[in-house]
Amino acid sequence: MSVDQIISFVRWEVFGFLGGLAAIIAYRLLNGQINTRYLFYGTQKDGAKYFSPERVQLLLFTLGVAIFYLNDVMEKRKSGALPDISTQTLVLLGGSHAIYLGGKAYMMLLKNIRKGEQ
Amino acid sequence: MLLLLLLQATQSAPPPVSPTVINLAAWVALGFLGLMGIAILYYVFAGKIDLGGLISEPSGEASMSRFQLLIFTFVIAASFFLIVVSKSGFPDPIPQGVLVLLGISSSSYLVSKGIQASSKQGLGPQESSVKVKGSQTTTTLGGQTIQFQADVAGLSDDTVTWTLDPPTGRGTIDQKGLYTPPPATQTDAHGKKVVIQAAAKEDVSVKDTVTIELL
Numbered sequence: 001m002s003v004d005q006i007i008s009f010v011r012w013e014v015f016g017f018l019g020g021l022a023a024i025i026a027y028r029l030l031n032g033q034i035n036t037r038y039l040f041y042g043t044q045k046d047g048a049k050y051f052s053p054e055r056v057q058l059l060l061f062t063l064g065v066a067i068f069y070l071n072d073v074m075e076k077r078k079s080g081a082l083p084d085i086s087t088q089t090l091v092l093l094g095g096s097h098a099i100y101l102g103g104k105a106y107m108m109l110l111k112n113i114r115k116g117e118q
Numbered sequence: 119m120l121l122l123l124l125l126q127a128t129q130s131a132p133p134p135v136s137p138t139v140i141n142l143a144a145w146v147a148l149g150f151l152g153l154m155g156i157a158i159l160y161y162v163f164a165g166k167i168d169l170g171g172l173i174s175e176p177s178g179e180a181s182m183s184r185f186q187l188l189i190f191t192f193v194i195a196a197s198f199f200l201i202v203v204s205k206s207g208f209p210d211p212i213p214q215g216v217l218v219l220l221g222i223s224s225s226s227y228l229v230s231k232g233i234q235a236s237s238k239q240g241l242g243p244q245e246s247s248v249k250v251k252g253s254q255t256t257t258t259l260g261g262q263t264i265q266f267q268a269d270v271a272g273l274s275d276d277t278v279t280w281t282l283d284p285p286t287g288r289g290t291i292d293q294k295g296l297y298t299p300p301p302a303t304q305t306d307a308h309g310k311k312v313v314i315q316a317a318a319k320e321d322v323s324v325k326d327t328v329t330i331e332l333l
Contacts, residue, residue: 009152011203013151014199015196015199017155020155024159024169025172034169035170035174035180039173039181041179055182058186065219069193069219070193070197074200077200081210082212082213084214085216089215090218097226100183101230
């Protein structure tokens with residue numbers, strides 16, 4: 001029972017758990033057992049639903065950055081340090097979130113203020 | 119005697135622990151954590167830990183801000199553990215870019231909830247309802263079929279059960295909401311009314327009705 005065996009066991013344990021959990025979540029998202037209804041829809045103040053392009057772009061940016069970063073980690077894992085994320089990527093992601101939040105705030109709050117409903 | 123033993127234990131240096139004991143303790147701890155992980159995965163897989171609302175709002179609608187937070191949490195956690203097992207130690211330091219990424223993701227989620235809380239819709243659950251819509255409220259014996267629609271709000275399952283009152287003698291309705299009036303030969307139904315009801319399958323107490331007059 002060497003230290004190497006313990007490290008190997010930890011490796012399999014952690015990735016077994018994370019991988020298993022990710023696989024279950026992905027499977028349930030795909031077959032509808034995790035609710036994704038209205039994922040791409042926003043809600044106005046009157047409760048009406050509308051298709052929301054800002055949510056679509058946020059998902060695309062999120063998946064893009066996530067895949068890019070995981071790929072970076074796989075390539076540089078031997079260095080023993082988490083790879084940094086470039087400022088440009090962070091600015092892009094921040095912009096994507098700002099568009100999402102701005103759109104949401106506009107539809108739920110400002111749109112009604114402009115109409116004088118609040 | 120016990121006091122003397124305690125005094126001796128506090129005054130003397132702790133005896134060295136053998137590597138065998140340390141290894142054994144490590145295996146016991148890892149075994150315990152492994153069993154816990156397996157139990158959690160089993161409960162999630164078997165549905166005893168319900169993940170159905172993992173990215174849902176209290177209203178039952180999915181939330182993009184929760185979804186992106188879930189994705190980034192998984193990615194950074196998996197990356198962190200990958201580095202830990204590759205290096206056999208904690209990555210030091212955690213890059214600022216990673217911290218900023220987690221900050222953007224988390225604060226976007228929080229601001230999103232703040233916007234919702236500032237709105238009339240709020241974070242509370244929507245009142246569930248069913249609304250039946252049809253093109254007409256009168257028809258003739260042997261006349262054309264009428265297609266009804268049921269709009270379900272505030273429930274995760276938007277399917278309904280269609281029924282008639284009275285259930286027989288005044289036409290039929292299928293489970294797609296298509297009403298067929300009685301044939302022209304069924305004169306006893308002339309001038310009568312039939313109530314068409316749509317009840318949500320998820321909660322049968324949530325329902326709506328329309329009345330059709332048979333001319």
